[in-house]
Amino acid sequence: MIEDSDIAADLQKVEPRQVWPGKPNELDYALCDVRCECGVLDFEIAQRDGSAARLRVDLPSSGRPQPWLYCRARDHDDWTQQLLAWLDEEVFTGGLGPSRAREFRYGASYVVAETYGFRLADPAEHARLTIAAGPLSWHNVSPDNL
Template identity: 50%
Template sequence: MLSDDAIVEVLRRQTAWRLLDPRKSSRLDYRLTDVRARDGHVLDVRITQRDGESACLLIGMPASGSHQYWVYARPGDAADWVGQLLTWIDEEVFTDGLGPGRLREEHGGESYVVVANYGWHQTDTEEHARLTAAAGPRGWHGGGSV
């Protein structure tokens, strides 16, 4: 099993800007500005876009037993798991995932995007229902526990 400590260590090294288009700057470019391990094998990650928009994200690590919706292939190590997670975050952020079209919850004065089986929970209830049904209970990739 992948260790929480190894995942946190790899993720904390991911400080560079993630770019929508490597040829030019975009308001959707983002970076991870805070990574914390919480009780229960949960990551608490802050995502900040170039334009200053930000949100936090709670992510169950493999030891939590929670669904790993972003995992599309069994990760070989912590770097592989983090790489798959960052691909999933890229897909969400680069489609305006920190914008008003995604559901957020407040916890302790922080704004958190809500994870769904298809990505980040859409605020449009019809679109949410459509995507939930299309992705199925284990998500697009069948991402169960790793």
Template identity: 50%
Template sequence: MIADVDVIAELKSIDEWRYASSPGRPARYDYRVLDVRALPGLADFEVRQRDGLAARIQIALPSAVAPQHWLYVTPENARDWVSQLVIWLDEEVYTGGLGEDRSRVERDGASYVVVESYGWQLRDPHEHARLKALAGEHGWNGGNGAR
């Protein structure tokens, strides 16, 4: 089993801009992963876009008995686990980023994006229901590699 501590270490090693557009051509949606924290069974981190929008995200770690919808194959190690997570983050930032169309909740004074089986929850109730039905309980990848 992949150790949570190894996943947290890999997440903390992401210290460069991720390009949601073209590498080397900054766009407002380019983002960084910052302030990674380990909680029991969860990774809690900030995503900050180049345009200044930011939100925190909590996702299940390997030890959690919880869905990990970003996994499309069973990861070989912590680096592979985080690589699959980063692909998911890239897609979520590219398809709308952290703008007003994303649902958020406040926890301890911080704004968190709501994670769903289809990605980051949309505020539009009709589009949310449509995507949730399409992705299903196990997400786009049908639970491959997820708990």
């Protein structure tokens, strides 16, 4: 079984992520203030350009869908690497700017994980992608397969 605490420990050690290694880019980002409780991982994504948002994602112990997984994770490191690949795609393609919908919780601004990626601010595009990705994401990995 993959332990939530192992994933949290992995994410606390993640080095800043770069679009192109060795060449600074405004979309480069770091993970900060990683928190893990009750089957949920909560952390801040801070981009080089100063944009920032928090994100909450479900951990294996929750039994809830984890749409960033593209295949069954072998261990905590594999789970973490799949999450980082998904974060890279979301941050490097759309960033944390105005195209992303935000929710305010606990006094902080959060981007929201959807089955297709970070929730979009455009309601029509959000609806289209929600239908396209389906209830279990592009990869159709259910919690039963995890």
